[in-house]
Amino acid sequence: MLESVIDRRVKHEGGYDLYLEIPEKEYLQIYEDINTESADDILHQFLHLHQDDGRPENVEIKHDKKNHTINIKTLLKYEGNDHTKEKILPHHIRH
Numbered sequence: 184m185l186e187s188v189i190d191r192r193v194k195h196e197g198g199y200d201l202y203l204e205i206p207e208k209e210y211l212q213i214y215e216d217i218n219t220e221s222a223d224d225i226l227h228q229f230l231h232l233h234q235d236d237g238r239p240e241n242v243e244i245k246h247d248k249k250n251h252t253i254n255i256k257t258l259l260k261y262e263g264n265d266h267t268k269e270k271i272l273p274h275h276i277r278h
Contacts, residue, residue: 184209185232188225192259199237199259203229207251217246222255237261 189204203225214221222244230237237259245254 184213185225185229188229190229197258198261201226201237201239201255201257201259203255205253205255207246207248207253210253217244217253219244222257225255226257235259 184205187206187209191202191204193200193202205225210217214224219242222242223239226239226242229235230239238261239257240260241258243256245256247254
């Protein structure tokens with residue numbers, strides 16, 4: 184599912200607004216309900232996948248039935264964060 188996520192970031196004084204757009208069909212294959220608990224789980228996985236140290240705040244999730252997408256919006260804060268260790272991908276995966 185994470186491979187199908189479209190993301191967009193908007194920088195402002197307080198951090199970054201992160202918008203994730205997930206195809207409805209893929210979302211509903213994994214999650215039964217559209218709620219902030221599911222959104223938190225997706226954000227955690229997405230940030231981990233991209234080795235992003237941002238901390239999500241004010242998480243919102245909406246179902247766009249017209250476009251058949253699940254949309255997640257959050258504010259990412261970086262100030263005062265501890266950086267996680269960088270993960271090096273094996274050579275055969277990097278190339």
